[in-house]
Amino acid sequence: MKQLFFLMGMLVVSAGVLAQERQRISFDEGWKFHLGDATDPHRDFNYTIGNILAKTGDAANTCIKMDFDDRDWTPVSLPHDWAVGLPFNHVHNGDVDAHGYHAVGALFPENSAGWYRKAFMVDRKDSGKRFVIQFDGIFRDSKVWVNNCYMGGHFSGYSGAAYDITDFLRYGGKNVIVVRVDASQYEGWFYEGAGIYRHTWLNEFDNTHFALNGGVYVHTASKGEDAEVTIETNIEGSGAETVSASILDRKGEMVAKGDGGATIALTVKKPVLWSLENPYLYRAVVLLHSGGRVIDSQTVRFGIRTVxxxxxxxxxxxxxxxxxxxxxxxxxxxxxxxxxxxxxxxxxxxxxxxxxxxxxxxxxxxxxxxxxxxxxxxxxxxxxxxxxxxxxxxxxxxxxxxxxxxxxxxxxxxxxxxxxxxxxxxxxxxxxxxxxxxxxxxxxxxxxxxxxxxxxxxxxxxxxxxxxxxxxxxxxxxxxxxxxxxxxxxxxxxxxxxxxxxxxxxxxxxxxxxxxxxxxxxxxxxxxxxxxxxxxxxxxxxxxxxxxxxxxxxxxxxxxxxxxxxxxxxxxxxxxxxxxxxxxxxxxxTDKDMVHIAPNWNRTGKEEGKPVAVWVNTNAENVELFLNGKSLGKKEMPRNGHLEWMVPYTPGKLEAVAYKKGRKITAVEETTGEAYRIVVSSSSGGGVTVYNCAVVDKQGKEVPDAQNLLHFSVSGGARIIGVGNGDPSSHEADQYPEGGWQRHLFNGKCQVIVQSTGAAGPVVFTVTGEGLVAAQMKAGGGQ
The missing domain is CATH 3.20.20.80 (Glycosidases)
Incomplete structure (x- = not known):
């Protein structure tokens, strides 16, 4: 496979042992970003003032030019949404309301246009191939230039766009791609973000190749106990002779193979079906041959199922x-x-x-x-x-x-x-x-x-x-x-x-x-x-x-x-x-044994004796509710319903005891003490960890109504990329690009998202709060 590395801010692509086959290279790293202005050309790097459409390659002295000095631009990795970091602005406008009051859109032109630049290199050995830059999603109305030359534009914020940049590349030298994004015009009536907010790819393939989008279509049909897998291909260019295909199971073992023209039908004996309970996936490896060699390949994950x-x-x-x-x-x-x-x-x-x-x-x-x-x-x-x-x-x-x-x-x-x-x-x-x-x-x-x-x-x-x-x-x-x-x-x-x-x-x-x-x-x-x-x-x-x-x-x-x-x-x-x-x-x-009580059982002293609506959800047959050991009555659970009690508030222990097919299931809500110690749980994958933070009292009981301000830091090869707490009325920042990450708990919880930087060194996540015992968690587990 090709190896990617960064040298002096430029992505370098070196030839590899499979140079004859398709390469799909992540193009997410090494970008620079700067806000422009949707209505003021002088604040938008003179965009629309200079005529950049008169002659191919004439960038009219804007940031489109290859030699533009972007050293003061902000380094970013994709995906990138610049709107989420903007301040809130309470204006009386239906679209601004609908988009969550972030200061983006036509009323905020200073925040609604953005520029991205990236320098990269392509090895001279690959000069006979085709190169296509692929954007999975840009919000919104994007324009793309490579080496001063206009590639095209795309209006939608949700469908991707691809541009063949082969003719414009400088092999063995510096190349520059520039993207202008204009998020002035909303497309929906909900938060949509702004920027290159999905992945970007550099595709390299032979001049004769499977089409980038829809080049290989795999569909299945039952055939008694077996399955017929049909592979349809769409080939662009000329010179290809045959297509071959192999189907691999989850272990990588071949279960079917064949060759032919643009369409191949294969039989998989007694397949494992894709289902909700067992989402079993096969892989189709499809090769395009010409002159006795492979000139393109596609690997498609698919499932065998009928709907x-x-x-x-x-x-x-x-x-x-x-x-x-x-x-x-x-x-x-x-x-x-x-x-x-x-x-x-x-x-x-x-x-x-x-x-x-x-x-x-x-x-x-x-x-x-x-x-x-x-x-x-x-x-x-x-x-x-x-x-x-x-x-x-x-x-x-x-x-x-x-x-x-x-x-x-x-x-x-x-x-x-x-x-x-x-x-x-x-x-x-x-x-x-x-x-x-x-x-x-x-x-x-x-x-x-x-x-x-x-x-x-x-x-x-x-x-x-x-x-x-x-x-x-x-x-x-x-x-x-x-x-x-x-x-x-x-x-x-x-x-x-x-x-x-x-x-x-x-x-x-x-x-x-x-x-x-x-x-x-x-x-x-x-x-x-x-x-x-x-x-x-x-x-x-x-x-x-x-x-x-x-x-x-x-x-x-x-x-x-x-x-x-x-x-x-x-x-x-x-x-x-x-x-x-x-x-x-x-x-x-679900059929899992479960019972849940709402609300939590923390109240102020002024609320003692006042009735509280208690809801119980369970799939058990009946529930008996207890307050401090005293029964408040037993009720049968109506199918697809819930149960309610009105309970005068008294501090202590509220317990629901349910029976399902003879099995006892319980849920408890208890009055807690003051927040004493921070606790953190985590879930991770693909270089990202989600840290969920809460606080417990001295008895170790989670405090469900805590609102403490917590501070976050991470050391080692990782960085914090966002914080939240679920409060729909919070105007705290989601991002702190200059550091000093923090967030209040909202009813006992908040969340921090951490992403690997790829740098060496153990990752340690630390949470502190005034008057609280701090928490530390190393990557992969233990506090």
């Missing part, structure tokens, strides 16, 4: 019925905004799996590829949604690119062609656009079907006339009537529930913009978790649905606005800390 949709019985995976226990999610996370390290995708999907979730809707845009990798590996179905219902040239091309990119992923079980297009979804125009997009999907991926997320209730006209699977966004009161009128159309809940709650807050607080942490409050257009899930569970023809949302996200503050800066819709907060509704879903979406 069928039945109008009367719902969804089937490998012939087994599956009720969709899904969530919708936006793509940002506490501390890092939209620029998530790969491991955070796995971390988030793991939290959802633990809850019992089995499906994920990419609301409302093409996801980052690493999310789909995580879903493939961990066993999570994906409803893959495009940004906009639009069959025009640009959005139509985006949808095609999304299908070509994502169709090899076994986790993707269905496509969504759009969401709540209230202007056109009732109309003939909407119907015609939908037909075009449906035809496009069937042509590029006949192995799957599609839906559309419609917030129209029992309405047939427009998009719903032609969509293969009817998607319901809320309006479940019209579900049965629609089913009766259209019994031949399968139905799923594309967006349901929308409970609003704030982790660890149990009263309505309009000053701080908090909502009680029960499954009790929902906007007028939505419902609680319990309301929708009862409907789904009782109707076999209803495939299930996707709750809004798995996690809180920046922007779209509901039901309050400022000081609220993010949504309250999450089943978990922005850090992934569970709210009470998490345990409702876990009780009915």
């Amino acid at each position: 069928t949709v039945d109008k009367d019985k719902g969804l089937f995976l490998n012939g087994v019925p599956v009720k969709i226990q899904g969530v919708c999610c936006h793509q940002d996370h506490a501390g890092v905004g939209s620029a998530l390290p790969d491991y955070l995708q796995y971390y988030r999907i793991g939290l959802l799996k633990e809850m019992g979730c089995n499906a994920y809707r990419t609301s409302h845009n093409a996801p980052t590829p690493e999310l789909l990798d995580a879903c493939d590996s961990l066993g999570m179905l994906v409803l893959d949604e495009t940004r906009l219902l639009n069959s025009g040239a640009e959005y139509g091309a985006d949808f095609e690119q999304q299908i070509l990119r994502d169709r090899n992923h076994p986790s993707v079980f269905m496509w969504s062609i759009g969401n709540e297009e209230w202007v056109i979804q009732y109309s003939v125009t909407g119907k015609l656009i939908a037909q075009h997009q449906i035809d496009r999907q069937r042509r590029l991926d006949p192995s799957r079907t599609c839906t559309y997320a419609a917030n129209v209730g029992n309405v047939w006209h427009g998009v719903n006339e032609v969509i293969p699977v009817r998607g319901f966004n809320y309006n479940l009161g019209g579900l049965d009537a629609y089913r009766k009128e259209h019994p031949d159309q399968p139905i799923m809940g594309t967006e349901v529930a929308s409970t609003v709650s704030t982790r660890g807050i149990y009263i309505k607080d309009t000053v701080n913009a908090y909502v009680p942490d029960y499954d009790s409050v929902a906007p007028p257009w939505a419902s609680t978790a319990e309301f929708w899930w009862r409907i789904a569970a009782e109707r076999p023809w209803f495939m299930g649905g996707f709750a809004w949302t798995g996690f809180d996200y920046r922007g779209e503050p509901t039901p309050f606005q400022w000081p609220d800066i993010n949504s309250h819709f999450g089943i978990m907060d922005m850090c992934g800390f569970p709210k009470t509704v998490y345990y409702y879903y876990q009780s009915w979406w």
